[in-house]
Amino acid sequence: MAFYDAGHQFDGFNAGIQQMVTAVLVSPEFLYRGSPAKGRQRRAFHALSDRELATRLSFFLWRRAPDDELLKLANAGELRRPGVLDAQVRRMLAAPQAESLVKDFALRWLDLLEVDKFEWDKQIFAEFNAELRQDFATEIDLFLRSILLEDKNVEELLRADYTFLNEKLARHYGITTVRGAQFRRVRLEDENRYGLLGKGAVLLHTSYGNRTSPIVRGAWVLDKLRGTPPAPPPPNVETDLTTPPGAKPKTMRAMLEEHRKNPTCNMCHGVIEPTDCRWSASPSPAVGAISMAGE
Numbered sequence: 001m002a003f004y005d006a007g008h009q010f011d012g013f014n015a016g017i018q019q020m021v022t023a024v025l026v027s028p029e030f031l032y033r034g035s036p037a038k039g040r041q042r043r044a045f046h047a048l049s050d051r052e053l054a055t056r057l058s059f060f061l062w063r064r065a066p067d068d069e070l071l072k073l074a075n076a077g078e079l080r081r082p083g084v085l086d087a088q089v090r091r092m093l094a095a096p097q098a099e100s101l102v103k104d105f106a107l108r109w110l111d112l113l114e115v116d117k118f119e120w121d122k123q124i125f126a127e128f129n130a131e132l133r134q135d136f137a138t139e140i141d142l143f144l145r146s147i148l149l150e151d152k153n154v155e156e157l158l159r160a161d162y163t164f165l166n167e168k169l170a171r172h173y174g175i176t177t178v179r180g181a182q183f184r185r186v187r188l189e190d191e192n193r194y195g196l197l198g199k200g201a202v203l204l205h206t207s208y209g210n211r212t213s214p215i216v217r218g219a220w221v222l223d224k225l226r227g228t229p230p231a232p233p234p235p236n237v238e239t240d241l242t243t244p245p246g247a248k249p250k251t252m253r254a255m256l257e258e259h260r261k262n263p264t265c266n267m268c269h270g271v272i273e274p275t276d277c278r279w280s281a282s283p284s285p286a287v288g289a290i291s292m293a294g295e
Helices: 002-026 050-061 068-075 084-094 096-109 130-148 167-172 200-205 214-225 252-260 263-272
Strands: 162-165 184-187 279-281 290-292
Touching (some): 050 068, 050 084, 068 084, 084 096, 096 130, 130 162, 130 167, 162 167, 200 214, 214 252, 214 263, 252 263
Antiparallel strands (some): 162 184, 279 290
């Protein structure tokens, strides 16, 4: 009401309502699900109660309030008993509601929700099409499900030697042993296709419509996988690597190496696209042309 009063005094009822609603929508207590501090000493960390633990678990895995079984255990104070919490996590991961862990957590975290909106240069990549683009989205969805919903080691996100393919996507990857339109799990022989970094959706997302971008891809790895996003480029820095008209064309590798020779540029780009990474050509330029398979 203090925000409403301040707005009302400034410009009447509408301004008061606007000020109040704005305050609500930006309040951390509205945006985030937290634990009330009432009755507790103010400190950085405190133990969660069984009910708070049940709430966090359910909203993380199911994006909804705890069900009756979870609440019953929490109310009885049994959720922390040996084996009980693990059993509940496995039960919840096996339920259909756990799909939100993939769609509302993993795909948002990796910025892969809108792969189907990627537009490509149809003159350069005439063989690429919307159906193949949708296959990339299906592959990454099934791959993430296999890691998160089957409770595998999180390191498998980077090193898993399998993926999910139909015949069309398998051919695009240079795999000739898959037949039919249905997706199925396939063991990979090419290490460049292992884990997230070999998936078409990731390569597509970290490319431009007419070429790959090691800079965009390196920044994605730093941000999404390492949690250390690079700083934005300083003002007035030239970021266009397109070959100027009349100039002799250079490979992307040559342009980046020349770019890194500048000490000012190398401060950031030596981390974003380091020279000790192993890069290799992928089966088709339509998925990004360069696949990072290294450190």
